[in-house]
Amino acid sequence: MMPFANLTAQREAYKSELEEAENAVLDSGCYIGGPAVADLERKLADFCGIEHAITCGSGTEALTIALMALGVVPGDEVIVPDFTFIAPAECVAFLGAVPKFADIDPETLQIDPESVKALIGPKTRGIIGVDLFGQCAPFAELRRIADEHGLWILEDAAQAFGASQESNDSGLGPRRACTLGDISITSFYPSKPLGCYGDGGAIFTSDARLAEKVRMLANHGCRERYLHETVGMNSRLDALQAAILRVKLRHFEDELKVRRENARKYNDFFAAFGDIQPQRIAPGNTSTYAQYTLLVRDRETFIQVLDRAQVPHCIHYPMPLHRQPCFAGAGCIADGSKNHAEIASQKAVSLPVCAFTDVDFIIDKLRSVL
Ligand SMILES: Cc1ncc(COP(=O)(O)O)c(C=O)c1O
Known part of the structure; x- marks a missing residue:
């Protein structure tokens, strides 16, 4: 892998x-x-x-x-x-x-x-x-x-x-x-x-x-x-x-360009899937794409597909912070009126996007299984 x-x-x-x-x-x-x-x-x-x-x-x-x-x-x-x-x-x-x-x-x-x-x-x-x-x-x-x-x-x-x-x-x-x-x-x-x-x-x-x-x-x-x-x-x-x-700072701007190009390739590919949404980048922002994160309606099935295609993935993050055991009883208050953090923690999955990742190769693999 x-x-x-x-x-x-x-x-x-x-x-x-x-x-x-x-x-x-x-x-x-x-x-x-x-x-x-x-x-x-x-x-x-x-x-x-x-x-x-x-x-x-x-x-x-x-x-x-x-x-x-x-x-x-x-x-x-x-x-x-x-x-x-x-x-x-x-x-x-x-x-x-x-x-x-x-x-x-x-x-x-x-x-x-x-x-x-x-x-x-x-x-x-x-x-x-x-x-x-x-x-x-x-x-x-x-x-x-x-x-x-x-x-x-x-x-x-x-x-x-x-x-x-x-x-x-x-x-x-x-x-x-x-x-x-x-x-x-x-x-x-x-x-x-x-x-x-x-x-x-x-x-x-x-x-x-x-x-x-x-x-x-x-x-x-x-x-x-x-x-x-x-x-x-x-x-x-x-x-x-x-x-x-x-040393790495000398190459950083070039790496950022590749990260953004990798993200664009993923965006183009996933545009055809209505139940898979990339994190929206708000107007006026440029992202470093520390990770390329998708919101997927049926994450469990999607992860099985990624595993079959041997595409690495991570879940950032599996639960909202207010539910972490270390904060229990510490008087920590959460505004859960809309529950968006909870929903994101159930849908988010991240794909590799760094400047040395072959995203074309990943997309080809995904094309064959999605
Ligand atoms: C949002 C955020 N804040 C803080 C940190 C902590 O950084 P470090 O791992 O260097 O302590 C991380 C690390 O992943 C992070 O993602």
Whole structure:
């Protein structure tokens, strides 16, 4: 069976550049911080068009640090989408705050601003907008709500580094993912659109004060060595991962083009099937297609077909977050009035779409069995 994310083919394609970069770090004696990390942070910030990019140990740690920098304390409430990977809700709960689960749009699968509004209460401090499957959340609407209620926005772009969204401000043009929150994060988990060879993440902001806090929190609460101003953590991207990411970043725009072309081929193919709907990409958005996700009326039968054709697949995600056992009895409230998160969790199935996946081959296989 072919892999869901073809990371070995990607390594083969960039092998000499990667080995040169890896050897340079290994020979340098500088393994934590140093020039490779500093240069990557500058390049990430420039790519997104934002002042500050601070790398750290993972996307999950990036979320935790961002929430700490925003001042989240036990008892605060934070609104998160009910249909996503657990990390954003987990980090809120990890800090003793309460995730409140907003429902999603049934087609784009993104957090539903109307549901967000319904969950706002006196203890609500902010909204986490997740750029699900590589498409930016509806930030213009989220911003209007946040401004009206004095809330912050944390953009979880773990799946969407490289995506973009048309700005509401005329003349500004599209903005990149990782610039759409008061603070934003991404993940460099290996299978993410821009992935390293281990765990890694980054935090982005245009607010110099928040950026300084983030750097301090990620480094044991220190600005000055051995002077710990606050309780922080050790969350660092090591130099080897930074060197790998610098190589992959050189090829990233080309990879994104192939991912989008792969998604277009799938869209064309599935257009003939009325009971199979791709995640809708809202006007003004470009997706990174972290995964290519379909909503399928009879998922069980569809998966049997995929298995017969030996097409790899994943279910992102099999249940809405508010039903996860870890949140039981934690006072977590979900807006389930429309049940869209529940329905998506029963219909969603994702197909391989990375730049090294032969989507023509997959479509040929599917054509013979569908
Ligand atoms: C939406 C979302 N947020 C956060 C994370 C956490 O990232 P990491 O695995 O780097 O901790 C993930 C990882 O899959 C994710 O999909």
